[in-house]
Amino acid sequence: MTHRITIERNTLSFSAAHFTTFGGECEPLHGHNYAVFVELEGDLTSDSWVFDFVELKRITTVLCGELDHRFLLPTLSPALQISETESEYEVRFGDRRYVMPRAVVAALPMDNSTAERLAEWLAGRLADELRSRGAGNLRRITVGIEEAPGQAGWYTLSLSP
Numbered sequence: 001m002t003h004r005i006t007i008e009r010n011t012l013s014f015s016a017a018h019f020t021t022f023g024g025e026c027e028p029l030h031g032h033n034y035a036v037f038v039e040l041e042g043d044l045t046s047d048s049w050v051f052d053f054v055e056l057k058r059i060t061t062v063l064c065g066e067l068d069h070r071f072l073l074p075t076l077s078p079a080l081q082i083s084e085t086e087s088e089y090e091v092r093f094g095d096r097r098y099v100m101p102r103a104v105v106a107a108l109p110m111d112n113s114t115a116e117r118l119a120e121w122l123a124g125r126l127a128d129e130l131r132s133r134g135a136g137n138l139r140r141i142t143v144g145i146e147e148a149p150g151q152a153g154w155y156t157l158s159l160s161p
Contacts, residue, residue, distance in 0.1 A: 002139060004041040005050045007057050009146075012036040014068040016106070018113040021079035026093040034118070036064060037144035037152070038126065042137040042159075051135055059129045063122060070106040071098075072113040079112075115153025119143040123157040 017031040038060055042050045073089060075082060081092040089105050091098045110117040123143040130138060138159050146152035 002041050003044055003050050004039055005053065005056070006037065006039045007053060007060065008037040008144075009035045012038070012057065012060055012064060014064040016067050016070050016072050018072040020112050020114050021077060021093065022112075024079075026079065026096065029098065032147045034067075034115075035146040035152075036060060036122070037142075037146070038122075039140075039142040040130075040138055041140040041142075042135075043139070045137055050137070051130070055133070059126065060122075063125050063129070067106050067118075069104070071100050071104055072118070073105050073107050074110045074113045074117070075107050076109055076111045115145040115147050115151075116155060117153075119145045119153050119155035120157075123155050127157055127159060 013033060013035050015031060015033050017029060019027040019029050021027075038056065040050050040056065044050065073082070073091065074080070079093060083090045084102070086102075088102055089100050089107070091100070108121055110121055120143075122145065123141045126141055126143065130141075140156055140158055142154060142156040144152045144154045
């Protein structure tokens with residue numbers, strides 16, 4: 001039998017700037033106060049829990065901190081021309097050019113900084129952290145990234161128990 005736990009919003013959040021590309025276009029640079037939802041599904045441990053809420057919040061908060069007050073740069077974007085030096089990133093789309101210090105950039109291995117891709121990235125990072133803590137009972141991680149109230153992207157990652 002599978003059980004599940006959820007944690008959400010409140011302290012699980014980050015503020016970041018981004019733009020997405022779509023259909024040959026590029027949004028203007030803008031930001032969101034993102035809210036994060038996490039759901040773990042799995043078998044109960046011998047202590048009768050899926051995973052410790054406090055530890056899950058701690059892990060998720062640390063990962064959100066990697067994105068907080070950063071520009072979210074999708075380094076695998078086929079639509080962006082990205083160059084980097086020791087101190088900065090230069091990002092081009094058509095005639096637009098952005099130059100940002102490395103310290104304010106979260107360089108993410110994704111093709112677009114959509115809520116869906118951010119949810120996928122966070123689910124993968126959570127899976128790695130949970131595996132490293134021996135959470136072999138988990139079957140599935142679902143992450144939601146809310147850009148605005150009522151507007152969220154979701155990703156579910158299946159795990160081998």
